Amino acid sequence: MRAGHLLGLAPLALTALACDSCYGPQNNVVLTRNVRRMQPDAENATVLPRGPLEWGQINFLHTTDTHGWLEGHIKEQNYGADWGDFVSFTKHMKKKAKDMDVDLLLVDTGDLHDGAGLSDATSPDGAFSNPVFENIDYDLLTIGNHELYVSEVSYETFNGFAKVYGDRYLTSNVEILNPATGKFESLGAKYRYFTTEHGLRIMSFGVIFDFTGNSNASRITKAKDMVKQPWFLSAVNFTEPIDLFVLLGHNPPRTTAPTSTWGTIYSTIRKMRPDVPIQVFGGHTHVRDFVVYDTLGTGLESGRYCESLGWLSMSGINSTAFTGTQKPHGVPHPTTKPIAVNTTASANISGAATQDYGLKFSRRYLDWNRLTFTYHAAGSQKRAFDTPAGLRTTGEISAMRQQLNLTGLYGCAPQTYCQYCKPFGDPGNIYTLLTDALAATVVNQSRADVPRLVSTNTGSVRFDLAKGPFTYDDSFIVSPFINKFYYIPDVPYKFASQMLDLLNSGPYQKRDALTGTPEYGAMPKRDSCVDPPITHNHLESRSYPGGKLLRRQELTPGYTTTDDFGTNGDDTIHSVIPYYDVPIDFQANASFPTDGSEPETVDYVFTDFMLKFVLSAFQQLGANYTTSDVTYYMPQSFSTQTYLPEYAKTHWHKNMPNCPVGAGIGFSN
Numbered sequence: 180m181r182a183g184h185l186l187g188l189a190p191l192a193l194t195a196l197a198c199d200s201c202y203g204p205q206n207n208v209v210l211t212r213n214v215r216r217m218q219p220d221a222e223n224a225t226v227l228p229r230g231p232l233e234w235g236q237i238n239f240l241h242t243t244d245t246h247g248w249l250e251g252h253i254k255e256q257n258y259g260a261d262w263g264d265f266v267s268f269t270k271h272m273k274k275k276a277k278d279m280d281v282d283l284l285l286v287d288t289g290d291l292h293d294g295a296g297l298s299d300a301t302s303p304d305g306a307f308s309n310p311v312f313e314n315i316d317y318d319l320l321t322i323g324n325h326e327l328y329v330s331e332v333s334y335e336t337f338n339g340f341a342k343v344y345g346d347r348y349l350t351s352n353v354e355i356l357n358p359a360t361g362k363f364e365s366l367g368a369k370y371r372y373f374t375t376e377h378g379l380r381i382m383s384f385g386v387i388f389d390f391t392g393n394s395n396a397s398r399i400t401k402a403k404d405m406v407k408q409p410w411f412l413s414a415v416n417f418t419e420p421i422d423l424f425v426l427l428g429h430n431p432p433r434t435t436a437p438t439s440t441w442g443t444i445y446s447t448i449r450k451m452r453p454d455v456p457i458q459v460f461g462g463h464t465h466v467r468d469f470v471v472y473d474t475l476g477t478g479l480e481s482g483r484y485c486e487s488l489g490w491l492s493m494s495g496i497n498s499t500a501f502t503g504t505q506k507p508h509g510v511p512h513p514t515t516k517p518i519a520v521n522t523t524a525s526a527n528i529s530g531a532a533t534q535d536y537g538l539k540f541s542r543r544y545l546d547w548n549r550l551t552f553t554y555h556a557a558g559s560q561k562r563a564f565d566t567p568a569g570l571r572t573t574g575e576i577s578a579m580r581q582q583l584n585l586t587g588l589y590g591c592a593p594q595t596y597c598q599y600c601k602p603f604g605d606p607g608n609i610y611t612l613l614t615d616a617l618a619a620t621v622v623n624q625s626r627a628d629v630p631r632l633v634s635t636n637t638g639s640v641r642f643d644l645a646k647g648p649f650t651y652d653d654s655f656i657v658s659p660f661i662n663k664f665y666y667i668p669d670v671p672y673k674f675a676s677q678m679l680d681l682l683n684s685g686p687y688q689k690r691d692a693l694t695g696t697p698e699y700g701a702m703p704k705r706d707s708c709v710d711p712p713i714t715h716n717h718l719e720s721r722s723y724p725g726g727k728l729l730r731r732q733e734l735t736p737g738y739t740t741t742d743d744f745g746t747n748g749d750d751t752i753h754s755v756i757p758y759y760d761v762p763i764d765f766q767a768n769a770s771f772p773t774d775g776s777e778p779e780t781v782d783y784v785f786t787d788f789m790l791k792f793v794l795s796a797f798q799q800l801g802a803n804y805t806t807s808d809v810t811y812y813m814p815q816s817f818s819t820q821t822y823l824p825e826y827a828k829t830h831w832h833k834n835m836p837n838c839p840v841g842a843g844i845g846f847s848n
């Protein structure tokens with residue numbers, strides 16, 4: 180609350196407006212051609228959704244961790260839709276909701292950059308992609324940690340993005356140093372109290388996990404402190420009626436996740452409001468997940484990278500002000516009560532509601548493709564699926580891709596290389612490829628003949644590499660990180676040869692990956708382990724037991740999710756993509772003696788992210804190196820983002836420029 184006076188807030192309570200005309204500002208990018216649909220080079224999905232969505236009294240579409248993927252996944256059939264298709268889709272779904280006399284809210288939980296060229300090839304990140312994103316008239320949004328690493332990006336978010344969405348952009352525990360006043364102030368709104376089109380009165384917050392890697396432009400209040408702040412207690416204990424709390428946060432809904440702070444927030448609200456439903460929308464861990472907190476509340480996480488679109492619907496909310504219907508006509512309804520699960524295992528809420536209040540929920544994870552969107556939008560389309568705003572957005576994206584040279588081709592990736600779907604060491608595993616690429620490209624010409632080991636961390640890779648054109652865009656997709664290459668010259672091989680095993684047995688880098696805290700020296704623009712690695716745990720690797728297919732069709736590889744409601748959450752039924760773990764670090768070698776003998780000494784090359792760990796591992800071996808022994812092995816413009824492009828330029832000429840494309844990750848090549 181900016182005014183610091185609670186009563187001053189009531190007049191701010193707004194009604195969500197029907198908004199057909201406000202699909203974002205016009206962009207100043209000139210269209211180079213008239214694009215019909217999706218991005219012209221994207222693939223089509225082949226498998227239909229399992230059936231119609233269940234619509235309740237209030238419904239939500241949820242995006243999270245989009246990380247700049249607004250062009251869609253050009254080389255993967257499952258996720259080929261672009262942001263323009265999503266613009267058209269949401270327009271139809273809003274219309275559908277209106278026709279059925281129910282509410283539909285659009286929500287996003289942050290992390291808009293670092294992952295794809297459209298967001299990362301500009302300075303600052305997001306200069307082009309944010310205006311594209313803003314074509315969606317979201318009802319509620321919140322900030323992610325990737326908006327807070329770099330001050331420039333935080334200020335762009337504060338001055339641009341936050342102003343576009345106004346009181347709908349929620350940053351309950353994030354403040355920014357306003358250069359105009361020299362004081363820290365709330366970056367967006369601390370909370371929003373509003374009434375939906377059909378009269379539901381909602382109190383909403385946006386709470387990021389206890390992130391500490393932010394630049395000094397911002398300040399983050401820990402959840403345990405925030406829940407004691409007077410503004411928060413007054414908002415929970417609001418003077419106007421609250422029918423439903425909608426909590427957003429770049430914060431994993433599963434309270435047992437190491438970074439999640441929902442347990443603290445949910446328990447605090449539940450204690451003060453024992454009988455008000457609470458719906459959580461979370462993010463950050465990049466998974467599809469759904470958690471039951473108690474009989475009055477659940478939480479949804481909707482994946483990552485424009486692969487997934489989350490659907491949540493509920494009915495059974497009592498409100499004297501509600502003017503819509505609990506059971507919209509002509510569609511299925513939510514049927515599952517949030518009671519039949521082991522909440523001890525999933526949520527651990529103190530003071531959890533246990534009585535059956537009759538609330539019913541449905542959740543669904545939609546694959547991000549045209550087939551999905553047109554299927555679920557059907558019925559509300561007068562003529563075509565594409566809306567003028569959707570087509571305009573698609574055209575803007577195409578024009579930006581040209582302007583940023585994202586389609587600039589380095590070579591043709593001859594097959595798909597994945598991080599986890601093939602065992603480490605397999606030719607189809609990306610680290611096998613990257614080992615070759617490190618050996619071939621990380622060469623200091625003045626020491627080219629000196630034997631060397633080149634180490635980096637597997638966390639420096641963000642995404643798989645799909646068969647087909649390997650472009651400037653793909654260089655951001657595979658590794659948005661720009662870590663540089665250091666080395667220690669002439670290290671006795673008896674020490675250097677033990678380093679990989681030692682680093683991989685050390686807990687330190689994993690620990691950093693979980694907290695997202697860069698703890699040493701000069702911080703690179705982006706550190707390599709900002710998000711925890713995707714937890715391909717048991718939750719995501721089970722097959723779908725017995726779903727009904729709409730028609731006989733072959734399953735394709737994709738998400739197979741298990742959550743607190745079971746195994747029927749995936750909208751398109753897929754076969755399982757196998758998951759194999761990878762070590763913390765991997766290593767290449769080059770210029771070793773050709774006769775197979777061991778060198779006396781080697782150059783030990785590693786990326787800057789590893790400095791602290793490397794020095795302490797050497798220390799453990801009795802080699803007391805310090806930072807003064809460390810210098811750059813490569814020019815500083817050469818980074819984890821540039822070595823694979825270098826390799827592609829020299830090794831992947833075959834089929835240029837018309838590279839054959841595959842179907843996507845997990846499909847056979």
Ligand SMILES: *[C@@H]1O[C@H](CO)[C@@H](O)[C@H](O)[C@H]1NC(C)=O
Pocket residue numbers: 220221222223
């Ligand atoms: C996808 O489908 C559309 C129309 O249904 C078609 O025009 C387009 O060529 C297809 N794309 C590919 C890559 O097959």
Ligand SMILES: *[C@@H]1O[C@H](CO)[C@@H](O)[C@H](O)[C@H]1NC(C)=O
Pocket residue numbers: 395396
């Ligand atoms: C924030 O950090 C920058 C760069 O490290 C420094 O120049 C600046 O003085 C710091 N600002 C404050 C308010 O501490």
Ligand SMILES: *[C@@H]1O[C@H](CO)[C@@H](O)[C@H](O)[C@H]1NC(C)=O
Pocket residue numbers: 412413416451
């Ligand atoms: C909530 O408001 C009531 C009166 O409206 C007051 O008695 C109570 O102390 C408040 N509780 C908190 C935690 O602020």
Ligand SMILES: *[C@@H]1O[C@H](CO)[C@@H](O)[C@H](O)[C@H]1NC(C)=O
Pocket residue numbers: 521523524
């Ligand atoms: C619930 O989960 C907890 C923690 O995982 C476990 O100890 C307990 O046995 C489970 N209870 C039931 C009824 O499954």
Ligand SMILES: *[C@@H]1O[C@H](CO)[C@@H](O)[C@H](O)[C@H]1NC(C)=O
Pocket residue numbers: 435523524527
């Ligand atoms: C549940 O919360 C209690 C107290 O907050 C804590 O001691 C316990 O470890 C938690 N259990 C799980 C499974 O997280």
Ligand SMILES: *[C@@H]1O[C@H](CO)[C@@H](O)[C@H](O)[C@H]1NC(C)=O
Pocket residue numbers: 454456495496497535536537538
């Ligand atoms: C709504 O009211 C009915 C009738 O009083 C009650 O049984 C039900 O539990 C209430 N539901 C909620 C969500 O409070």
Ligand SMILES: *[C@@H]1O[C@H](CO)[C@@H](O)[C@H](O)[C@H]1NC(C)=O
Pocket residue numbers: 584586587588589651
């Ligand atoms: C675009 O990218 C390609 C591939 O890297 C490069 O050859 C070309 O020079 C680039 N064009 C511009 C205008 O930057």
Ligand SMILES: *[C@@H]1O[C@H](CO)[C@@H](O)[C@H](O)[C@H]1NC(C)=O
Pocket residue numbers: 614767768
């Ligand atoms: C050098 O790299 C090759 C290819 O990755 C590998 O097979 C070999 O075991 C490595 N040798 C040493 C000494 O690390």
Ligand SMILES: *[C@@H]1O[C@H](CO)[C@@H](O)[C@H](O)[C@H]1NC(C)=O
Pocket residue numbers: 801802803
């Ligand atoms: C390295 O330092 C440790 C203690 O800090 C010391 O015991 C050891 O002798 C040193 N080793 C060398 C090779 O200097």
Ligand SMILES: *[C@@H]1O[C@H](CO)[C@@H](O)[C@H](O)[C@H]1NC(C)=O
Pocket residue numbers: 623624625626810811812813814815
């Ligand atoms: C190559 O190594 C030498 C010796 O350490 C160093 O002076 C030089 O700067 C390095 N070259 C590059 C391009 O970094």
Ligand SMILES: [Zn+2]
Pocket residue numbers: 244246290463465710
């Ligand atoms: Zn993220």
